[in-house]
Structures are given as C-alpha cells and as structure tokens.
Amino acid sequence: xxxxxxxxxxxxxxxxxxxxxxxxxxxxxxxxxxxxxxxxxxxxxxxxxxxxxxxxxxxxxxxxxxxxxxxxxxxxxxxxxxxxxxxxxxxxxxxxxxxxxxxxxxxxxxxxxxxxxxxxxxxxxxxxxxxxxxxxxxxxxxxxxxxxxxxxxxxxxxxxxxxxxxxxxxxxxxxxxxxxxxxxxxxxxxxxxxxxxxxxxxxxxxxxxxxxxxxxxxxxxxxxxxxxxxxxxxxxxxxxxxxxxxxxxxxxxxxxxxxxxxxxxxxxxxxxxxxxxxxxxxxxxxxxxxxxxxxxxxxxx
Amino acid sequence: xxxxxxxxxxxxxxxxxxxxxxxxxxxxxxxxxxxxxxxxxxxxxxxxxxxxxxxxxxxxxxxxxxxxxxxxxxxxxxxxxxxxxxxxxxxxxxxxxxxxxxxxxxxxxxxxxxxxxxxxxxxxxxxxxxxxxxxxxxxxxxxxxxxxxxxxxxxxxxxxxxxxxxxxxxxxxxxxxxxxxxxxxxxxxxxxxxxxxxxxxxxxxxxxxxxxxxxxxxxxxxxxxxxxxxxxxxxxxxxxxxxxxxxxxxxxxxxxxxxxxxxxxxxxxxxxxxxxxxxxxxxxxxxxxxxxxxxxxxxxx
Numbered sequence: 001x002x003x004x005x006x007x008x009x010x011x012x013x014x015x016x017x018x019x020x021x022x023x024x025x026x027x028x029x030x031x032x033x034x035x036x037x038x039x040x041x042x043x044x045x046x047x048x049x050x051x052x053x054x055x056x057x058x059x060x061x062x063x064x065x066x067x068x069x070x071x072x073x074x075x076x077x078x079x080x081x082x083x084x085x086x087x088x089x090x091x092x093x094x095x096x097x098x099x100x101x102x103x104x105x106x107x108x109x110x111x112x113x114x115x116x117x118x119x120x121x122x123x124x125x126x127x128x129x130x131x132x133x134x135x136x137x138x139x140x141x142x143x144x145x146x147x148x149x150x151x152x153x154x155x156x157x158x159x160x161x162x163x164x165x166x167x168x169x170x171x172x173x174x175x176x177x178x179x180x181x182x183x184x185x186x187x188x189x190x191x192x193x194x195x196x197x198x199x200x201x202x203x204x205x206x207x208x209x210x211x212x213x214x215x216x217x218x219x220x221x222x223x224x225x226x227x228x229x230x231x232x233x234x235x236x237x238x239x240x241x242x243x244x245x246x247x248x249x250x251x252x253x254x255x256x257x258x259x260x261x262x263x264x265x266x267x268x269x270x271x272x273x274x275x276x277x278x279x280x281x282x283x284x285x286x287x288x289x290x291x292x293x294x295x296x297x298x299x300x301x
Numbered sequence: 302x303x304x305x306x307x308x309x310x311x312x313x314x315x316x317x318x319x320x321x322x323x324x325x326x327x328x329x330x331x332x333x334x335x336x337x338x339x340x341x342x343x344x345x346x347x348x349x350x351x352x353x354x355x356x357x358x359x360x361x362x363x364x365x366x367x368x369x370x371x372x373x374x375x376x377x378x379x380x381x382x383x384x385x386x387x388x389x390x391x392x393x394x395x396x397x398x399x400x401x402x403x404x405x406x407x408x409x410x411x412x413x414x415x416x417x418x419x420x421x422x423x424x425x426x427x428x429x430x431x432x433x434x435x436x437x438x439x440x441x442x443x444x445x446x447x448x449x450x451x452x453x454x455x456x457x458x459x460x461x462x463x464x465x466x467x468x469x470x471x472x473x474x475x476x477x478x479x480x481x482x483x484x485x486x487x488x489x490x491x492x493x494x495x496x497x498x499x500x501x502x503x504x505x506x507x508x509x510x511x512x513x514x515x516x517x518x519x520x521x522x523x524x525x526x527x528x529x530x531x532x533x534x535x536x537x538x539x540x541x542x543x544x545x546x547x548x549x550x551x552x553x554x555x556x557x558x559x560x561x562x563x564x565x566x567x568x569x570x571x572x573x574x575x576x577x578x579x580x581x582x583x584x585x586x587x588x589x590x591x592x593x594x595x596x597x598x599x600x601x602x
Binding site: 093094097098099102228230253254255 | 394395398399400403529531554555556
C-alpha cells in the first residue's frame, strides 16, 4: 500500500510501505474509510518538533475491520469502527476511572493517513457503530476520533452548565467543537473569539451567540463589557499559547472555570472539515492547513 | 483599649490605641470573645513581607455585637457573631455566585487581635449564632473565621467524594482541618503527610487513616506504593511551596484533582489551637508559632 510519511519540515510523501499485519493478539487491522490532518501534525510539519527519522503520520481514523488478533473479543471483522488517537485497554484503573487517554498501557498511534492501519488494544480503543454509516455521516463520526472528544473535554473541564456564559478562545476545529459541546451542555451564551469570517459563521451554526474579533487586552475588555464587568462562567482555551491562556483566565469571573485542552447529537460536527482530498494528495492537505486555507483536512483513501 | 501592632520583623506590641467607632453606616463594632494568630501573620512577622508602618494585626475573630451602623439590617447588638477575614456585601454578582471572598467591595480585615473591632459590611461579613455559645465551643467557632473555611475549600476544590482516597500535604491548622473536611465529605482513606507526632495524633483524631512522614521523592513513592501505583483521587496542598505543590501533583492519579488553597458538625475543629494566651501576651503567641511550638495560638481578650 501507499501511506503518508513525514521526512522533515514540509516534506510529506505518500509512498510505498509494507501492509500492516497483526503483531499482538489484541491488535486489529482496519481498512480506513476516512482519515484527516490534525493541527498537532503541523508541529513536526513546521519543524517545531524534530523529525529524526521518516515518520508514518495520522492518528484520526474510522473504517472497516478486516482482521483481529486471537485475543480480541468484542470487535469483529466487517464492523465499522471509530478509534481514539491513544490506545487503551479500557480495563486498567485509569480507564475504569474514565481516563482512557491515560491508560497504563497507552500508546499514541500514528500511521492512520493510509488505506490500512493497525490498531493495538482493539477492544478498548475502537468503538463499533450499530449500523453501517452513510457516506455523508462519516466526517462527523471521524471527528469523534480526536477533535470532538477534545472540544467536549474542554467544555466539561471548564464546568459548562445549563444557562452558563462561556468564552471559547480559538476557532480551530477543537475550538469550534468546544462551541458545539458547550451548546449541547446547555450554555445560554457562547462567545467565540475569532477573526476569520468563515469560522465565525460555522461557530454561529454550532451555537455561538456572540463573536469577538479583538484579542489580548482589547478582547478581554470586550468580554468584560459584555458581562457587566463580571466575566464569563467558563472559558475554554483552545489554542495553546501563553498569551491565549492569559486571555482566557482574564475573561473569567471570580470563582469561574478555565480549561485548556466526546459525542454528537442532532448536529453535524463534521463541518469542521472544509477541505476534502484524496489521500494521495496528502501533502497539499498539510500545506492548506499550514497556510490556514483550511480549518481541517479530511483524507479519503 | 490596647491592641496588637506589628512594628517590624519580630516586633509585636500590645499597646494603647483609639477605640474603633462606626465609620460607614454598614459597619458593626464587636467586642472580641476570642481572636487568634494566623500562619499568614508570620509572613510580615518574619520579615518575608515588608512592614512600612506599624500595622494593626489579626483577622480571625468572634464576639458580641456592641453597635451597628444605620444601614445594618440583620446583625443586631447583643448577638454572638463570627466574621470572615474578608468583608463582603453578600449581594454582588461574585457573592451571589458563592465567592464571597471575591466580593467586588471586599476589604481584607486587620486589627482583630484587640478587645474591640470594627467590621465593615456587617450584614454580609458576619454570621450570628442561633444562641449564645458556651466557652468551650468558642475555639471551634473561631476556626470558621478562616482556617476551617480554607481547609473545607481545599477539600471541595480537590473534588473529594464519598469513598475517595485523599492525600493532605501539610499538618498546619489548614491541613489538619482539610483532613477533617475530607472526612466530613465521606473520604474513605485520608493520608496526611506529617512528621510532627502531636500533629499526626490530631490528624488521626480528625479522620486521617494513614500518616506518611517522608517528603519529596520518598513521600511520593510511599503514596504510590499505598495506592497500587495509581495515586490518590484528590490531593490538598496546604503549605504553599513549589516543592509541596509538586509533591501533591505527583501523588495524584491521572484524572485526579489537586487543590491549593466551610462548616463543622459533631467534631471539634478548635483542637488546632494548642496554645491559649491572654491577648496582652500576643508577642509570645507569635514567637510560639514562629518557632513551631504551637500549631495555632488562640488569644483571649
């Protein structure tokens, strides 16, 4: 098969690789229906994270199970599955506590930007859908692999409650799905900090009631103005810089909650994918996200 | 009257001062039944916080209302009251949200180590007891002025739940009352990190099930050992140093809660006062706490 490899800064290649096979008896092999490019994939792509050797890329995926190892009990060949970016056995004390992303047997997966992918700890890492999804639902299901769960966690960790006033700082895929999650949790007022028109539009569609384009001191002043000088109940920091973190903290009321970073219902989180490409054009996908021409790039095998 | 003044490092004087009077119509004047010395009073006492001019000391107090201003509605002369170290109107948006300690009209009080004390925003800051307390209950009531509320908040912020395993780092008055609070919240296992025998004993009386005397790496290793390598559900950092903060974080499970910093029932939080002195000997009270001869010093007027 051909799969996505990163050789170094801005050097993405879609090239011949060995087909994945079962290694451990808890593995599954899945045929990818859709994969995508993560904001965090841009870190090594931009040279902000060293690439010491060619690295298979991609950790967001869904697809059809082709084969399972001898110890896999619940996942069956032929099922449609979505998987997490971090493997988990779903039985260790951390998993039982609800923190599968900190499973004591966790591995961070990579290599899903390819037509076939090996998933370790298949029973804990993969979730099968009750029926086979139609093509137009696949992008929304794909978001549960990472960005929707991350946005949901951000809203949950920021203690978003029914009736709350929430500030979401950041309009990337996670920020936008943080808006959607806050809406699902019953927030009454959701202020998104964004200066991109297309992202503002999607934020409103996902449930944002207000948009603030200002940043830094000006942005904080606007939030304070909108909340009678009190600040928001909850703030979601969905960017990852110190500046944005301070903006989130300063926009929050005394005794409020700030999170720094899932499950859809009646909405379409897949709309964060504003560029879809055949996997062989994966290099263009990285370029489009790097240059902010795309919020998030979906890859069809 | 005579009251406690701090002139500079280790220079505490109990000296003649003007009697407090009503200044604002929301004030109350109370005759102190008991006051005490706070761990935080030791900061300027030790020269760790500058003293630019003689400062009236003391912010933990209870006593009898002598006089109220014209706008005070609920607090009446003759009532026995306990007050907070921070004044609050109990009506502003932050107070209504449950964060009276961040009232938008907050003042940090000082001057309660004296026989008479002026309390601003009396209706919001003071709580009257339903009946006049007996002498032996006064120390426990006095803890609600600061240290019990602070210990309770530490346990609440660390998300202590019934059945939880909790680590309390620090055996000062706040740490010990953090133990008591965790017990009241239903924690099953409460591990206190303490190396003072008398404090270990009181911690056990307040509900600690285990004592760890080791610190730093060794302390963390002991906690991990006691929790099957998983860590505690909640950790309360009740000291205030970076080293202790890291010890608390490293003792906590993945997905657990760490707090860094109220209300008694059927217990005797007043036991944190292990030295009682007439107020005129206040200087000896500071020395005893500074030299760790006392957990917390109660002052009788």
